Amino acid sequence: MSGGAEGARALLRSGAPQGCRPHERFLLTPGRWAALAEALAADHDLALLALWGEPGMVHAAFLSEAEGAVLLASAPAPEGRYAALSPVRPGAARFERTLRDLWGLSAEGAADLRPWLDHGRWPVTAPLSARPAPNGLPPPQPEFLPVEGEGVHQIPVGPIHAGVIEPGHFRFHVQGETVARLEARLGYVHKGTIGLMLGKSPRSAARFAARLSGDSTVAHAWAFAMAAEAATGAAPPPRAVALRALMAELERIHNHLNDWGFVCNDAAFAWPHARCGALREAVLRACAAAFGHRLMMDCVVPGGVAVDIAPEGPEVILAALDAMEAEIPALERVYDGHASLQDRVVGTGAVGSALVARFAAGGFVGRAAGRGFDARRLPGYAPYDDLDPAVPVLPQGDVDARMRIRIAELKESARLVRLLLERLPEGEVKVSLPQRGGEGVGIVEGFRGECLHWLALEEGGLIRAAFPRDPSWLQWPLLEAAIGNNIVADFPLCNKSFNCSYSGVDL
C-alpha cells in the first residue's frame, strides 16, 4: 500500500513543473496521466480535491493527507480524451461530467457519462472549448439511475422546492416510506461564471468569485484573491489579512446560526429558529455597520480589502457576539433537553467515515464523520498560523453530529473574532496587483469547507483560465448516501444539515 502511495505521488511529481504558486502544478503526458489514474487505485493517501479543464487540457488538484501538501497535475487531452479518475476516486464523477459539458473533454472509462450542467438549453455546446458548436437540438429527457424491486416508486421533487431555497431536482426511489435511492440533478442555476471570468483582470473578475455562492462570498472572494496574489507575487498588508479573517469568521457565525435554527425548524421546533434568527440578524447588522454590507460581498478584493473596518465596527461586532454567547448555553440546553428534537436528529442521515474519506468531503460534513481536515490548519494560511483554531471532530456522522460540530465552531469563531479585533495590526488595507502573468492557487476554509480557487494569468495580467471549486462538490454525493434507508420525511433535515450550495457547484 505505502509503495503504491509513493508511486502515485512520485508519478505525479515526475511531470514538468509549471510554476504554479504556492502549490506546484506538474504537466504529465497523457500516458503518465493514465498511469497516475491506475496508481491511485492502490494509493489511499492522495485525495482528489478538484478536476477541471482548459481547451484541450485537463487539470486535477490532490491533497496528500500524509504530507500535508496540495499537488496539482495536468495532461493534454488529445482528440478531447483523457483517462477517467472516477473508477478510483468516486468524487471525480461529477467533475468529469462537467468537463464534458463545459470543455467538451471526455473521460475514457468513466463511471458516469450522462450530462451534468448542460441540460441542452444553451445556444452552444461545450461553451468553454476552443470552438463551441451551435446547439440545435431540443433538450433531452434526463436519465436517472434505475432501482429495481417490488413496490418501488419514484417521487420527483423540484427544481422549484417548497421552501425559499435554491433550485435543483431530487429523484427519490422509495419503497414504502424508505428511500431506496436519491439522485440529485443539479445545474439549474448554471450562469456561465467561468466563461465570464476569462479575459478579465483579477480585480474585475473578483465580483464573480464573490457571487459564486452568496452565503460564502467572503471565503470565495478570499480564496480567489489569494490565488491572484500568489500568481502575481503580491503580498496583501497584514491589516487586510486580519480583516479578511475577521470577515470569514463572521460569515461562519452567521451561517452556522442560520442553519442551527433551520435544522430545528425542519424538525418542527420553532423556538431555536426564532432565537437564532434574531441573533444572526444582530451579527449581519454589525457586519453592515463595520464593513458597509450585511453579507460583506465585494469587501475582499485581490490585493487586500476594499474598505477598512469602520471606527465603530469593533464595538458593534463585540456587542453582537456578547448577545450570542450569552444565549448559546440556553439554546444548547433546549437543543439537548427536548426528546422530540433529539429523536429527529440523532441517528438520522448518517454517513460512514469510510465514505467521507473516499470522497474527501471537507467542512462540518467531514468533521462530523471523523475527517478532521480544516484548511486553516492544513495547508494553513495567514493569519491563522498565530491563532491556533480548534477543530472539533466527531465520529457519528449523523444530523446531530453535524449540528454539534457547527455549535462548537460557533463558539470557536467567536473566540477568533475577539482575538483578531484585539490584535488588529495598523496600516494600509490594500496594495495594487502587478500586471503580469503567473499561476496561483488559493485555499480558504469557508463555513462549508475548503474553497479552492485556481487562476492562470496571461503575460498582460488577464485571466487565461480559472476554476473556482466550492466544497459542496464533494459533499453533495454524500447527501445521496446519507438519506439511503431513511424515511422521505427526514430529507429536509438531512438536506439542511448538509446545506450544500447549488450555485457554488452549478458555476
Next chain:
Amino acid sequence: MLWPRLARALFSKPLTDPAPPVPEEVAQALAARLDAAAQRRLGRSLAIRQVDAGSCNGCELEINALSSVVYDLERFGLRFVASPRHADVLLVTGPLSRNMREALERAWACTPEPKWVVAAGDCAVDGGVFKGSYAVEGGVGAALPVDLVIPGCPPSPTQLLEGLLALLEAQAPPRAASAVQSVSKNA
C-alpha cells in the same frame, strides 16, 4: 427549560422592528395596474411564492431573513407559500438561467390570476453581473411580465419589505400612472 423562557418572552418588549414607510408613488403606480375586481380579490393579504431563477443564494438569505422575528413578515398579511398554485406573487431572483426558464414559466402558468411578478435583486432586473453570459436570459423580464423591481445585491430585508408593502398598499385605492416600478436603492 423552554417554558420559563416562553413565559418571560410574553412580558418583554417585542424584538420586531417597526414597519418601514411605504413608497407612496410606487404604491399608486402599482395600483393603476390593477382593475377593481383584481383589487377586491387580492384584498389586504398576499401569498408569495419565491422562485430562484439562478441567483447566487445571497437574495435567498435576505428573503429568508424576512421571516425572522426582527422583520416578522406575517404581521402584514404577507406569507410564503409552498406552491405557485396558492400564490398571488411570484418573487423571482437571479439572472434567469436558461436552465431555469421553463420551470419559471411553468410556475407562472400555475399561479392563479390576478398575480404580481416581482423581480428581486440586480440579477433579476437585467442579469446584473451575469449579463451577456451564454447561460442566462438576462433578467426575469425576458420571460415574464414584471410588475415591480427591487434592486440591490442583494436587496436588504428592509428594501424587500418596502416593495412588498407597496404591493399591499396598491391593493387599496387610490391610484395613478402606470409603469414597471422600482423601489429606490437608498429608500
